[in-house]
Amino acid sequence: MIYEEPRFLTGGDKSIFVEFGDAIDPKLNRRVRHLKLSIEKASIPGIIETVPTYRSLLVYFEPLQINARKLRAMLYSLVQSLVESEIPKPKLIEIPTVYGDEYGPDLEFVATHNGLSTSEVIKLHTGTPYLIYMIGFIPGFPYLGGMSPRIATPRLETPRTKIPAGSVGIAGSQTGIYPAESPGGWRLIGRTPLQLFDPRREPPALFQAGDCLNFISITPQEFKSIKESVEQGTYLVKETLLERGENGNF
């Protein structure tokens, strides 16, 4: 549900949460992104940084530059002045992905579990854009919404100790990409050669909360050549601006 008025929640003496509702909902998430962008545009002195999540924006500030009461009033009036039609368009980013074999060792399992063929799983997984609700857990990890319930699959009972960077997986009704090598229990269906997060890049992540991404099925040969150009720094990530109303909710 979306609240009629945003709620201001206390995050200690140096941060304030602006909460718009209590659901995982693209409309709510769009409000969060919109407030974040209008704060950046207003460049309010004393705001240190903001952290967008599913349904709230955490605003870090320096109380000796702007006190909490004044900041809440400013945030409130910014929220009131948000006009939906003025929100900048989010990006749609293409994530080239090899499905199956050593790249996605659990693709067969996901197919069998859901009574589908592996090519039907790939079709369902690549057939829809995913909204990036937020980035968290580890640097560059996107929390995605919009996966088809027809390919939902429970996590591994025993997590793997090492998952390669770029692995694309399914956990329950969620899908995601591991930006760095890490342990994990997601069912791995593919891998992308893109580097989602690079500390030396500015900005370090390929996308922001509120953007969308699309998985594109590629061959192992294409994986190899894209990976080489990513490593040489010559790969151009394919992205377009997403029109409102296009692709359902986004």
Add this chain to the structure above:
Amino acid sequence: METFEVIQPGPLTTIQDLGRYGYQQYGVPPSGALDNYAFRIGNLLVGNEESAASLEITLFGCQLRVLQDTTVAVTGADLSATLNGNSIPMWEIIPVRRGDIIAFPLPKSGCRVYLAVTGGIDVPLVMSSAATYTRASIGGLDGRALRKGDVLQTGKPVPAPTRARVPSEYIPLYQQQVELRVMLGPQDNCFTEDGIRTFLQSEYTVSTQADRMGYRLEGPKIQHRETADIISDGIPLGAVQVPGDGLPIILLADRQTTGGYTKIATAISVDIPKLAQAKPDDKVRFRQVSEDEALIALQEYEQKINTVGRLLRDTNH
């Protein structure tokens, strides 16, 4: 300039500054010195900017060889600092010479010591900061804790202030009983009245799971109304997260940027250094304060640091 060689790193020695800001939206926590007060005073003593990179040294065992004459200051925990085996005073300027050995053999009070050096530790900045975040190998020296044999570079020496010592009334005492002032929220409404009373009236013990990411406490269980889970949101510094087991976890500089557990309260910023110096088995109590009280505490804290800076620069003493 090569200034130090690590003979022994001890359990955790990292390069830190005042943190990395603007990147939590990408899942990167601020990191930076856990004891903001000791860190800033250390830099003021050697004449640096408050934010210059220094070493954060944990508990015991760290030993460094000095590779060229320089000036350092040791602030924070009392880890029995020595120079060539002789004990050295803390919270004052210490000139050191090539070949000297600085060591931290034994914790007496607190657990994190800062070694500030004139010119600061020189490492490439990552996302505008020298702070080390070991979990994602970001910042510091190759994104990791220091190892035996590492050589540390420092920046160009800066003029030292005229006064060499922090007056004793500005030196904190690190105690084994810590009172943390908190502001309730963001999810205090997810707890029963009994739960909030338990939280504010009980004594908690720092568990062995206490590190730069957060401190897990043991003690009376805090009762939720219904569930301990929320739709994930951001996690401020000092957030007191209470998962389903009812035991509080206080989140610090290397915390995950977002999380799905209820947060009953948030410790005020000026009290974080007290917790950062607490060790397993130390006791923690929480006291509720208002937004205005927290603001006054912050004004006093910043004034205190300004005063120290002024006293150190003061030529009339």
